[in-house]
Amino acid sequence: MSSRERILRRVREALGEERGTSVDVPRRYRRRLTAAEAATRADVIALFTERVADHRATVRHTGADDLATSIAAALWAREARRVVAPADLPFGWLAELDGVQAVADTGLTDLDTLAAVDGVVTGCAVAIARTGTIVLDGGRAQGRRLLSLVPDYHLCVVHADQIVGTVPEAVARLRPDRPLTWISGPCAAGGPEARRVEGGQGPRALEVLVVED
Template sequence: MTSAGGPVGAGSRAEVLRRVREALGGARGPRPPVPRRYARRLTDAEAGTRADVLALFTERVADNRAAVRHVSADELGTAVAAALWGREARQIVVPADLPFGWLAELDGVRALADAPAVDIGTLAAVDAAVTGCAVAVAQTGTIVLDGGRAQGRRALTLVPGYHLCVVHADQIVGTVPEAVERLDPARPLTWISGPSATHGIEMVRVEGVHGPRHLEVLVVED
């Protein structure tokens, strides 16, 4: 159905848009800041000392049903090997630029470097993936990967059933806003808070649906 001015309703729509444009005015100017009421930093009680921040991260990672251990830089190679032996891993996948020292103590475990990219079938068959991270959040126990050094592409940590992640103490910040400040939004960001899990309509928790069923974190106190 049409009218002399075109389809019925077109005139009304044009009138509404005209009024909106008049209300906005010709000179828009800069957008006013949007108030954000969430906390950008930990409270004084939470922050305390640097050791308190690390302790909070450890507590929240454990709350997320992930295993977590603190090691020194000198112990890292041994700790990585012990974690993989504990899972009876025989074949793992790692980013091509993973520091050699992280795997220096491995014996009887085959490490596949993801260069060229390992196919999905192989990723699904390996026992574990070992990576670093970009930043970690104490308040939520979250680890963030952005595809940077020692992290590899997203598939490395989404397909294998076990993810061993190395987090250096200086990568741990207090809150999510602090983490965002360190990250480049143009990079492929993966936010990990414990093993992959979901709840169905009956609220039954199922792990490993969208990623690894097991997450283990080694916090390196440099």
């Protein structure tokens, strides 16, 4: 008897007669929303705003026509002088910048350059209201994963129609073969004495602009 067969035999013996039977999933994990509980778009956007704020991120709302001005205002408030952006970021997003240099990431930008900029501006693939999470998949206006990991400040543009209610809804919109980055607030980890330490492996500050088209 091989090692593999011995291990499998022990597993079968440990499971006993119940092996192969279905497992009852607790109701709280399989419950679906009723029609009365289904949120309207306004409710979904409001919940997303609330949850993002709970994660110690800044969230602001703007209209599509005012997006460039809102981006410029956010960067001015941060006193940013130099930011990096994906090469395919819509040109109009940065059209109102004055006194802020925008560097297009071509994929060759080194780590030292990324670490020296004051922040990064990106879009996203989808956002989740229930968890306050933003997902990037490297698609248009999102760039490489390094852009959301190295700079100290991340300004992310989220269009209202990109916000879904739940994680399953978000997964349905995403392609599993793409590099996915899930962001719920500024990067943080548990430090000494169980204290929250932000910016260990990502931006210390996350700001979200919700564009209500």
